[in-house]
Ligand SMILES: Cc1cc2nc3c(=O)[nH]c(=O)nc-3n(C[C@H](O)[C@H](O)[C@H](O)COP(=O)(O)O)c2cc1C
Ligand code: SF4
């Protein structure tokens with residue numbers, strides 16, 4: 025069995041000895057300094073990009089099929105192409121708001137390798153002619169803010185950021201900015217609102233991408249931290265080498281945080297699209313199976329917003345296509361594993377409670393619906409459920425996200441799958457996300473709901489506490 | 492009369508200068524106000540409004556959307572225990588209960604000596620290190636009941652060097668020297684294609700001229 029190479033100064037990160045594109049420096053205690061960055065090939069990607077035309081840098085990202093790591097998995101190179109010609113200025117906004125339940129990767133990248141992120145931002149600005157970059161870090165992440173501020177100060181000083189970068193005619197400012205605690209600000213249009221000094225409430229679509237109308241009404245590229253962290257490596261090593269890792273549809277590597285009832289929870293960089301859930305959860309190089317000899321009951325494959333998976337999904341590869349066809353999503357790279365001692369109703373309630381708390385309140389189905397869902401689940405859990413409550417939950421779910429849902433359950437029953445993501449009556453996907461844990465657990469563990477409603481279950485059931 | 496000290500006022504102006512529009516500095520300035528005073532007062536909001544060119548009501552309206560801003564006094568040490576799914580699975584709720592007992596306050600309340608405020612929070616992005624918490628936004632990972640007691644004792648005895656005062660977020664600030672700043676201007680002053688783009692693609696400016704500037 026492989027030894028646990030848990031890196032003390034990067035808590036949570038586990039080196040699985042696989043290929044490394046974004047976590048390569050995590051093993052160094054001083055990985056966040058300019059000196060270490062430069063000594064390990066840092067800013068070579070920027071130099072390589074500046075030696076060529078802006079369009080060349082864009083081409084590398086496009087042909088590498090670098091998929092967005094923030095949740096939707098949209099190819100970055102394609103999104104970059106949506107900027108309307110001539111409508112200057114263009115802006116870059118980096119989404120470092122990481123708050124999806126179970127997600128833990130962007131914080132590591134910001135704390136452990138801020139220069140890698142800065143380099144990715146610089147190359148992106150060069151490639152697309154962006155005038156200014158805003159690095160929006162989640163409010164609660166004090167250390168990430170400090171590390172990025174320090175890194176930016178060093179980089180400005182050394183001539184990597186600011187006017188006439190590396191004595192070229194390329195000039196751009198990168199500004200560290202930060203939030204103040206609101207999950208919904210992770211949604212890109214809400215993030216832009218927040219950056220404009222407003223309440224972080226999502227904007228009405230269309231336009232579907234802020235690339236058309238974004239910050240201050242100008243074309244704006246919003247990308248996730250991990251997405252941009254790949255860009256420097258890509259410039260040095262090229263798209264072809266990137267494609268040597270991962271699958272054809274999902275090249276490269278990707279960071280996954282695996283938490284919950286596994287022996288060795290942690291953040292792993294794995295090959296995208298080829299590693300399976302089973303390897304990640306049970307593999308010796310990875311999580312080494314379920315703790316305390318228990319069995320798997322269910323797992324969340326892509327953060328709190330994703331519909332839940334079960335035993336039969338273990339052999340799916342970590343790739344958007346197959347996971348989507350099975351009715352869920354890889355989302356933000358967060359896998360939460362639950363063992364057979366987990367109370368399905370209680371687990372669903374906890375995730376729903378999160379969405380009820382974090383709803384921005386702009387649309388009624390989400391604002392009211394998530395609260396109702398929470399109240400009903402709570403009374404079921406507390407033994408005060410009514411026989412009609414299960415149907416009531418499904419009805420509310422249907423009002424937020426109409427139509428058959430989720431696809432996974434349908435497919436399991438041999439019914440035709442509808443496309444994922446589901447339809448929504450709301451402005452953003454937060455409301456529909458609250459439906460995922462409810463429908464997933466009712467379809468699979470309806471008997472647990474019924475047992476609680478008819479009070480045949482000892483309630484509430486406690487989770488297994490860390491020994 | 493100024494709410495901000497003169498050093499902080501200078502800092503506030505510096506922060507504003509980094510954005511194309513002053514209003515974008517609203518949230519950072521509220522953090523600065525909270526850092527100075529421990530919580531956000533009406534006086535602070537009036538001055539932030541002045542500096543950002545908005546009304547005090549807009550400052551309150553925006554600020555009250557965000558959980559980190561406190562509009563009433565809180566303890567010197569804000570303890571945020573995560574009970575979201577990954578933490579719940581391995582004892583986050585039990586940790587919160589333990590914290591309530593140890594501190595003798597309910598969630599949301601402050602100890603009578605003004606030392607600790609306890610809050611239940613959503614996922615703080617340390618899920619693999621559950622159960623976890625933050626004290627004044629600094630992490631404590633894989634926290635057991637005993638760890639919690641030890642932590643509280645240490646803080647009370649002044650042995651928690653890595654914890655700044657409540658309200659102080661980052662102790663390292665971004666500085667952009669005037670000699671290095673590229674160009675931070677309002678959008679209407681930046682309608683032309685950036686030079687490096689034009690050099691490589693003379694048609695990059697197409698469309699910029701016939702754009703209606705209102
Ligand atoms: C409710 C909600 C929360 C989101 N939170 C985040 C987040 O914390 N971080 C992030 O990068 N993207 C988040 N996203 C996705 C962003 O809207 C956006 O798609 C992403 O930042 C784009 O970057 P990418 O293309 O590089 O993935 C969220 C989306 C929704 C609907
Ligand atoms: S779905 Fe919910 S979070 Fe999204 S805009 Fe509507 S109310 Fe706000």
Ligand code: FES
Pocket residue numbers: 125126127573574575576577578579613614615616617618621623
């Ligand atoms: S669930 Fe507690 S830190 Fe993520």
